[in-house]
Amino acid sequence: EVQLVESGGGLVQPGGSLRLSCAASGFTFSSYSMNWVRQAPGKGLEWVSYISSSSSTIYYADSVKGRFTISRDNAKNSLYLQMNSLRAEDTAVYYCAKQWLAFDYWGQGTLVTVSS
Amino acid sequence: SYELTQPPSVSVSPGQTASITCSGDKLGDKYACWYQQKPGQSPVLVIYQDSKRPSGIPERFSGSNSGNTATLTISGTQAMDEADYYCQAWDSGGVFGTGTKVTVL
Numbered sequence A: 001e002v003q004l005v006e007s008g009g010g011l012v013q014p015g016g017s018l019r020l021s022c023a024a025s026g027f028t029f030s031s032y033s034m035n036w037v038r039q040a041p042g043k044g045l046e047w048v049s050y051i052s053s054s055s056s057t058i059y060y061a062d063s064v065k066g067r068f069t070i071s072r073d074n075a076k077n078s079l080y081l082q083m084n085s086l087r088a089e090d091t092a093v094y095y096c097a098k099q100w101l102a103f104d105y106w107g108q109g110t111l112v113t114v115s116s
Numbered sequence B: 001s002y003e004l005t006q007p008p009s010v011s012v013s014p015g016q017t018a019s020i021t022c023s024g025d026k027l028g029d030k031y032a033c034w035y036q037q038k039p040g041q042s043p044v045l046v047i048y049q050d051s052k053r054p055s056g057i058p059e060r061f062s063g064s065n066s067g068n069t070a071t072l073t074i075s076g077t078q079a080m081d082e083a084d085y086y087c088q089a090w091d092s093g094g095v096f097g098t099g100t101k102v103t104v105l
Helices: none
Strands: A003-007 A009-014 A018-025 A033-040 A043-053 A057-059 A067-073 A078-083 A092-099 A103-106 A109-113 B009-012 B018-023 B033-037 B043-048 B061-066 B067-072 B085-090 B093-095 B100-105
Touching: A003 A078, A003 A092, A009 A078, A018 A033, A018 A092, A018 A109, A033 A078, A033 B093, A043 A067, A043 A078, A043 A092, A043 B067, A043 B085, A043 B093, A057 A067, A103 B043, B009 B018, B018 B085, B018 B100, B033 B061
Parallel strands: A009 A109, B009 B100
Antiparallel strands: A003 A018, A018 A078, A033 A043, A033 A092, A043 A057, A067 A078, A092 A103, A092 A109, B018 B067, B033 B043, B033 B085, B061 B067, B085 B093, B085 B100
């Protein structure tokens, strides 16, 4: 059974940093591209970042480019999102999503709140 | 940047057909997929590559994509289908539609 478990969310002040993790199991993690998708409270889904299976290709949404860094450790079956210079508008539930033709599996999400 | 537009809401009676549109420039040249999200839950993929259903998704869910519009159709809508639905395509990154709330009256 595919499982994606996010962690690392919490309350952080504007300008602060946070590192999210996503632990994957139930599939060959090193063979699949992965993504981060977020959802602000009461709002729609927003794609954040993509990383290919070997980390050779990485994309970011314009809204986070230069502030967020996606990475993965295939030996640890883990995906990461380093978030710096956080803003109030980054407040959201952050989901990791496995990609195979589409975002075929999603984690339960971790809430990030940026507030003073 | 690329944008996908959906109607904010669609209402349907039980047993009837619900159609949700997703509009974007030359969307038919890309693959579209659809996600269902119920309150407090993570999104679930219901259609990929325009019209394919993942394992476990009921046959009443179908999709099409041509020109500038992709469409998700729910035939014989059931109360359990009440949810938010999002289309999604790929354009130098993921792009989600604005979302449609489906209400089963």
